[in-house]
Amino acid sequence: MTCTESRNGTRITLEICVDSPAGIGAAITGGADRIELCSALDVGGLTPGGALTDFAVARAADAGIAVHAMVRSRSGDFAYDTDEIDLAIREAIMLADRGVNGLVFGAARSGEVDVDAATRWMEGVRGGIGRSAALVFHRAIDLVDDPVAAVDRIAALGFTHILTSGGAPTAGEAHDVIAAMVARAAGRVEVIAGSGVRPENVAALVATTGVPAVHASASGIMGERDARVVAMGFASAARRTTDAGVVTGLKMALDNKSNVRQ
Template sequence: MNIVLEVCVDNIESLHLAIAGGATRIELCSSLALGGLTPSYGFMKQAAQQSSVPVYAMIRPRQGDFLYSEQDIAIMLDDVHSAKRAGLQGIVIGLLTAQGDVDIAHCQQLIAAASGMGVTFHRAIDQCRDHQQALQDIMTLKCERVLTSGLASNAYEGMPILTQMVQQAQGKIAIMAGAGVNINNVKEIVQTTGVTEVHLSGKTTRPSLMSLHANTAKMGHDSIDDFAIPVTDKHIIQAVKQALN
């Protein structure tokens, strides 16, 4: 079985590095350090033009929980239309009610707006009240897959629930393991759980190419080095790909 290798990226340099490493699908985001937010329209458009593999855009207007206001939903609908106009193959969504159930009504709105595109339900399922009911709701919505760590802090610790999800899905929806997937555990996660897709960032940093490093002014938090550029490590992706093969 060929295991799908999805790589999440938040800049165009990483897009090319992920594909060179063997990614079979890209999740396009901004702000991976915050768990991934909606990418800009310009990023979506350029990714659609330059990628040789399918690209799905994260539709998440802010960091934090997955309970969204009507204003948030309006933004998300506009972003879905942008992803469609940019020529991307799919979107990535995850919405919950205040009680921790899948927000079926608002998901249906976004899915309708994305008509003709693929839909992934993301790790919002890992914060739900009842994962079995949530998975059933996601299947009812006809999403293609669900990204999950098996309700744990990482997919390795979540293997028992991932296995249960694969059994419940019965091939009607793909279960994609994500969070903490790496060269050391990916083979065991796949073989133990039966997941058909895995998700990772493979992040590293590269030094800035600027010759001038002005260290007094910071663009963000003091702990962030403005001259260390986060990028996908092509060699990490290659190593995971080889482990899967």
């Protein structure tokens, strides 16, 4: 079994999250199979703007890859009020109208999947976009008390994918939980492993969990050229950006049979 194949022989999808035109270009150049489009990756990703979405959809179409777009209007937790859910529905419809292939959303409250909020969002999106799209429950699942049991709730809601680090800060710390989530999903929903995924650990992650897809920022540190920008609070001193070389490294690791535990 090569690392481009999961335990059942299907090819592993490499998804790269990006938040800029440069990041989109780097992901495509490096060989990503899919883009997750966001803004503000430094806070875990927020809803991208319309112009950036148009740019990503056009570039991805030229490259023959899909775009999933984040639906998250603010940073912080995933306990949303009624107005925020209404906004998330409108944002999702806007993104779908601009041609994205999938929508990424999650809601959690008090250690559980917020079924009421997620149901309202799902119903609004399905009624508003008028076509099929991948529906991804994002890492809000990593804030629930039992992410394995939560797989059943998310599958029942109709989500097609779950993005998770297994409830740990990084996926590498929770191989056993992610493997249990894959087993629990039993093909009803696709589990994507993300957070801290790098070329040096992706092979072991796939081999031990059986995930059919991995998610990474593939970023490198890019120092801010103008110290005044940092001093004024417009950027962090260690700003990160998508690195085509890291994307290629992930792709190569997924193609390297010697990295996979048999």
